[in-house]
Amino acid sequence: MSDRLDINHVYDILGLKPGASVDEVKQAYRQIAKTWHPDCFIEPQQKLEAEEKIKEINQAYAKLKSYQPDETNKSASTFTKIDLTPSNAESLYKLGIEKAQRGKYTEAIEYFTQAIRLNTNYFEAYKYRGLACSKLGYENRAWSDFKNAKELELKQEKAPPKPTSPPPKPPTPETISPPPPESQSQPSPWKCLHTLTHLNWVFTTAISPDGQILASGSSDNTIKIWHLDTGKLLHTLTGHRKWVRCLAYSPNSQTLVSGSDDSSMMIWEVSTGKLLNTLKVHSTPVFSVIISPDSQTILSGGTDTTIKVSHIEMGLLHVLKGHSDLVHCLAICPKQQILISGSADNTIKTWNLKSKKLLQTLKGHSGWVTCVAISPDGEILASSSYDQTIKLWNINTGKLINTLAGHHSYVWSVAFSPDGQNLASASADCTIKLWHISTGQQLYTLGNHSDWVNSVAFSPDGKTLVSSSRDMTIKLWRCDI
Structure with missing residues (x-):
């Protein structure tokens, strides 16, 4: 009696009626597991609730797989055992x-x-x-x-x-069923020369301004420092207790700042991997960091909806309020002394870097703004979004110039080439796309990752493109023209 009630409850967890077919069980499981995956949630409490829910879902699915229906139901619902006969x-x-x-x-x-x-x-x-x-x-x-x-x-x-x-x-990740690249009018000149690995998802990468060093941050709680040309691992930086979400170099390439779900920012000496300082100005996860042109100020944003302005040694100086949700990304336009912020409230805001005053709010995306990037000449702002698009804006007027559509899932990151002619974008559709800025034309699609591509960055000479992914890899792409 209790067994029957238990199994009915298990079916109910997956939203099914008792006696559902194997295919119905699998389909229901896939759908509900996708809905409750912890990565779909931002707030720590929501993540904890999702983790508990996903455990219950997985337990229910496991029980249904091992459940042996009575003789009258075997024809409608038969679960096969996994064959583990291979002996090696x-x-x-x-x-x-x-x-x-x-x-x-x-x-x-x-x-x-x-x-x-x-x-x-x-x-x-x-x-x-x-x-x-x-x-x-x-x-x-x-x-x-x-x-x-x-x-x-x-x-x-x-x-x-x-x-x-x-x-x-x-x-190699290339063998794990990557989506086929879309047809292109000409073969891509970008070739993957190195694949670097973490022990879990890689959220972010940053290339030093001198073009020598690559840094990567991961949900394995570490930061890795690599030689950009060779892909050689130089240092593994440990100190954060939770996922490393964001990285930023100082203009002189000597200092690296990291932000984490543990609410802290850590300041590292790049050459030695030594931890120089830890800033705790946020009480919630830090999703974005950037260092000012004078290398003395760190600007950071996260799930507390504010932007914190901190001295690299002395700590908090100012708090900028204006967004109503997670501040996902930041960028500085040195030419006009403007700070750009993008948020999960679907807006982009521009701020005067000196006065800390809000200048304007750009609206146009229908989903989270996940990344903002500024063209080398300081005239164009590119933004990526959950709405699967990239938008190009005039920084001075705030007017929308163009919308680039072509990705089939969230766009997580955008980066301008050093000459300002092209834009690279990274998406949850597992691809990187390159676009021509003036025409909005899609030039190439790079499809070697097997999971979400979380970040993309150009080297200062424009010859190297770096991408990072939930497939636990970083790929170094080189252009042969």
């Missing part, structure tokens, strides 16, 4: 990858687990099981797996070579 770790690992490619993360986790049982040092299996757990909202399990993967990988790197065959290489 590599075969199980490959099966796990295949399931993950198809979005069957629960089954992928089971295969990776079996591979780990057969080979306890299989760090690739830990890494991809962690990714599958993260997809399903199991953040604690994911973090544990990422940690184990990192420790095992470091241990194997330090160990002397053995005569036995090396462990199988993990698949």
